[in-house]
Amino acid sequence: MVSKSQRLMRKIPFIVACLLCFSLMTAAPSHAQNTDSSDSSEYLIKAGFTYNFAKLMEWPSGAFAQPDSPIVIGVLGTDPFNGTLDQVLKGKQANGRAFEVKHLKWGADLKGCNILFVSDSETAHLDELFHNIKGLPILTIGDTPGFAQRGGIINFVVEDNRVRFEINADAAKQANINISSRLLSLAIPVHGTPDGRKP
């Protein structure tokens, strides 16, 4: 028979492991996604997310000229990534396609883009933008509160120091882009279209 102290001794590693797990669970995300420390780390995460979004998207067949045509990501307005997006996507592929990042100004042709990151700076032009690209298979990603409600497909939000995102499935449908349910299950769902605000 083993005494109580011995039994306790045997449980020590387990207890230590539990404590360690708990501390990691609570501490690590706050560290990793701390947006307060610098914009660069926030946008590093956002760049990663963007990369991941590309993987979970399904564009209509006509969206790409060639089977190996790169996914063209247009950054419209002021580039908040400050180059990290290029860094993150450099050499990466999604569904067999490479990435091409274009920095665009308001008024530029958006037809060639597959993903369009709409910067905070373009908030004034949002309705016009959505109107212009209506019906085009372009995944619009915003960084502005209400972006999704106004007709954008994905919008980054920061909650409790964590980067999250809103997805407007209706807008995706209008853009003829199929979003993976696995992505949808993680997103904050938002409804609304550029036309009538609410369907």
Added chain:
Amino acid sequence: MNLQNLSIKRKLLLITMLTSSVALVLLSASFLIYDLVSFRHFLSNDLATQADIIGYNSATAMAFKDASTATVTLSALKAKEDIVAAVLYSPDGKIFAQYVRAGVTHPALPTDLPQANTSRFKGSYLEVFHGISLDREPLGMLFLQSDMSQWSSRAKSYAIFLFMIMLVTAFLALLIASKLQALISRPILRLEDTMRVVSTKQNYEVRALKFYDDEIGRLIDGFNTMLSEIQHRDAALQGANDELKMRSEELEGEILHRKQAQEELLTAKRAAEDASRAKSAFLANMSHELRTPLNAIIGYSEMIEEEIQDCGQIQNIQDVQKIEYAGKHLLSLINDVLDLSKIEAGKMGLHLENFEIAGMIQEMVATLQPAIAKNSNTLRLNLADDLGMMRSDITKVRQILSNLLSNACKFTDHGTISLDAQRLENRDQQWIAFRVRDTGIGISEEQQENLFKEFAQADVSIARKYGGTGLGLAISSRFAQLMGGQISVESEPGKGSIFTVQLPVQVSAERADPASPKPQEAEPRHPEPPPKPQAETILVIDDDPAVRDLMSRFLLKLGYHVVSAVNGDEGLKLAKVLRPVVITLDVVMPGLDGWEVLKQLKSDPDLSNIPVIMVTIVDNEVAAMNLGASNYLVKPVDRDRLAEMVEQYRGANAASNLQNIPVGASHASQKSVSTPRLDPRARRN
């Protein structure tokens, strides 16, 4: 209880059960093991699949650092009871999200992670590491830990199921085996029963029942064959035994019969021996009883005859002579019978002495003159010059020859009888051949056959015509054989007969009695010396007054002084006083007998040199000679031989005193006889 001594029934059951149980257990165990192994494999695959699903589901959460969503995803594992822990690790090895089943203790979570997908059994736990990726972009690692409760519960239920199956199967096997073992055990048990009946009741007629034509069936066949063989042999043995018993009973009967016969034979033999002894005793007695009166008859008739002659009364002399002849004939008959009985009893001894053959023949012939003259025959003697001496029993040689010559005289009338004697050398030995030839009636061949047999005269009629007992030739033949010789005959009826006696010159000593008498004087017999006038003293010791009287008278005639004693004691006293020249001694006497007297005489140095002549009815010359007697005469006394013996000692001793007064009642006639008379011989046949 020893297993080897179990009954065959139980053994069969045991074997069946053990075999089937072992097979069953092995089979079940291998099934179980196979199932559990494959189930583990299945579990491992299953867990890997689950890890795959969960990994897929949590991949986006990992990709978008959504720990809470990941935790929610992991929490879905609540439905899986066997999974005790699930952990999502970020690529840097840190825990991204985890799920731990509440209320369950589980081993520590791994700290070092493998590079690839892995599934492993650690203790009673199954652990799976599964890499998580999104579009080939590795995002981290999923760790699943299962306590395999499914497996253990499955193993448990499987074991219980197998155990139940085994129980049921064993029961069925027992049921079937107990039914089927009879196939083997029943015939064996029946065989055993039969065997018991055979061995306990010795009943070989029962047979074991055969069931099947298998090895046991053949065994039973063999047993039955053996049984019938035993039965057969038993019967044969019984038969032989019975026969043996019968035979042995017969044999016993035979033995009993023989034993009775043997006892009868023994009784008969004893009776015969008794009879023989009685006959011997009777003969000895009779010879004594017959000779004693004959002694008197012959003696006194001789005396009377002499006195008649002296008186000149010639007319009476023939009557007296007839009495004398008749007495002597009777005496010869008795002697013959006694001789024969002695020969038959093997008691006839030989008294060997050296003597001159020619002299012996001359003496004998002289005594035969009357017989020769009777039938007007003439006797011719043809004696070889070199005859010389022979060593033999003179009495018996003489008896044989006188016998043959008397016979020749008897059966020849006006003829010639010749006696030839010559030496022969034959078979490395010296022989004397005596041949007696006559010209008488002869003997037929038929008669010759029985000639030498006792009581067998040539013809019954002959006995009547010529007289005789028919014993003479038989006795002669026996005497000749006794001395190592033989008698043969050649004859032609009407022309005459030739009897040939062949005797060894030296009769070997072994033919005589072992205690051979001391050889008698080899001194050749002289012709009778002229009687001397001096009267010398002779002592006669005899209890019979007639004998004393006759001896005295006869010896007085010979010119002796005779003193007689009536018994041994008196004789010894007189011998010491008188110192006689000769002593005659009787054997059978009251008081001291003749043998004792002889011994005392010979042991006395003063008397030992006095010659003793035994005069007796007891015919034991050999014993007498051994004791030191000088001569031996059988009563009735042949006076001529007595005279001969006495004369040879005359003058040997110093002349005794004639003046001595005779003590015994003896006549003292002082007559002397010039020559011994030629009396008709007593021994004739």
